[in-house]
Structure formats: structure tokens, C-alpha cells
Amino acid sequence: MEPVLISALVVAIAEIGDQTQLLAIFLASRFRKPWPIIAGILAATIANHLLAATVGYLISGFLKGAWVQYLIAASFIATAIWALFPDKEDDSAAEASHMGVFLTTVVAFFLVEMGDKTQIAAISLAARFHSIIPVAAGTTLGMMVANIPAVFLGERVMRVVPLRYVRIGAAAVFVALGVWTFVVALRG
Numbered sequence: 001m002e003p004v005l006i007s008a009l010v011v012a013i014a015e016i017g018d019q020t021q022l023l024a025i026f027l028a029s030r031f032r033k034p035w036p037i038i039a040g041i042l043a044a045t046i047a048n049h050l051l052a053a054t055v056g057y058l059i060s061g062f063l064k065g066a067w068v069q070y071l072i073a074a075s076f077i078a079t080a081i082w083a084l085f086p087d088k089e090d091d092s093a094a095e096a097s098h099m100g101v102f103l104t105t106v107v108a109f110f111l112v113e114m115g116d117k118t119q120i121a122a123i124s125l126a127a128r129f130h131s132i133i134p135v136a137a138g139t140t141l142g143m144m145v146a147n148i149p150a151v152f153l154g155e156r157v158m159r160v161v162p163l164r165y166v167r168i169g170a171a172a173v174f175v176a177l178g179v180w181t182f183v184v185a186l187r188g
Contacts (some may be wrong), residue, residue, distance in 0.1 A: 003129040006177075007138025008145065010125065011118050013173050015146035020112050024150040027108070031101045034151045038144075040105025041151070045143045046136070048113045049122045053136040056126025070185055075124045076178030080171040118143065121174070128181055 015021050020041075027037050113119050118139065126135040 003134040004138040008142040011139040011142030012145045028151045036101040044109035049139045052122035053126035053132045056123035060127040073178045073182035080174030
């Protein structure tokens, strides 16, 4: 249960103000059909984070030893630094809108999520916990917790939430995970 909860918390915090959350707001304001957008976000996130968790699991299976844990700890800390910088809205959804709301959302979210900090977090978490399904379930849950309100409340949420402080909070969570992983590696 720990991998699910930690993964959900980490990704929910990291997703606030992220480019995919901005994409959710963009899609909601453009199409005004929340349910197909939410379904598209769910489908894209499941596919993307299962892929990411599988990569993290395989990396942790092939590469053993304390230095791998140090690498994972460093990736958490690098993600913390990355979380401090705002992302820009992606326009790929505007070009794909002829496909319908659901398919546009699936394609746009899957592509925008590639290499995103939440995908990197999914890889790191799967490597840390050496687990695919619980991590993918947790990261997907975290994405949905952060993006469903964005779809329904759109730009109003972004005016109320002080993103600077949320980014700092997200960075603190990633630093804590990095330090925790580092300490576990030191203890062997």
C-alpha cells in the first residue's frame, strides 16, 4: 500500500501547475465537455505511467547495488529542481482537435506526458519500490486527483492557488524522497 500512497501523493503535488494540468484547463475551456476529457486523461495516464513504471522496474531489476539507489535519489532531487520552474501550455491539442474530444485528450496527454516530471517520478518510484502496478496505480490516482478539479474548475483554480508555493511544496516532497532514498542506500 505504501507505493500506491506515496506515488499518488508525489504525483498529485508535482502535477499542480504542470504542463499537463495546463493542458487539462486548455481542453476544458476549449471543448466544454468534461467527461470525455477526464476519460481521455485517465486512458493516457494509465498507458503512459504503466510504461514509465515498467521502465523503472526493469532498470531496478537489471541494475543492482547502492549506486543505483544513489542515482534514484539524484533523480528525485533533480525532479525537485525541475518542479520549481513553471511549464508552458502545450498547443498540440489544438492541432489534433479534429479527432474528437476523447481521442484528442488521449493523444495530447500521452505525448505531453512523455519526459514530463510526473513520468520521471513514475520511473523513479517504480525503481525505488521495485513495483509496477502499485506505482502506476498511485501515479494515475495522483494525476486524476490533480486534473479532475482542473477540468471542472479550469482557470478559476489557477487564479486561487498560489502556484509558486505549490511548486516549492512539490520540490520539498521530491527532496525528501531523494534524501530518504539516499539514507536507505547508505544503510544498505
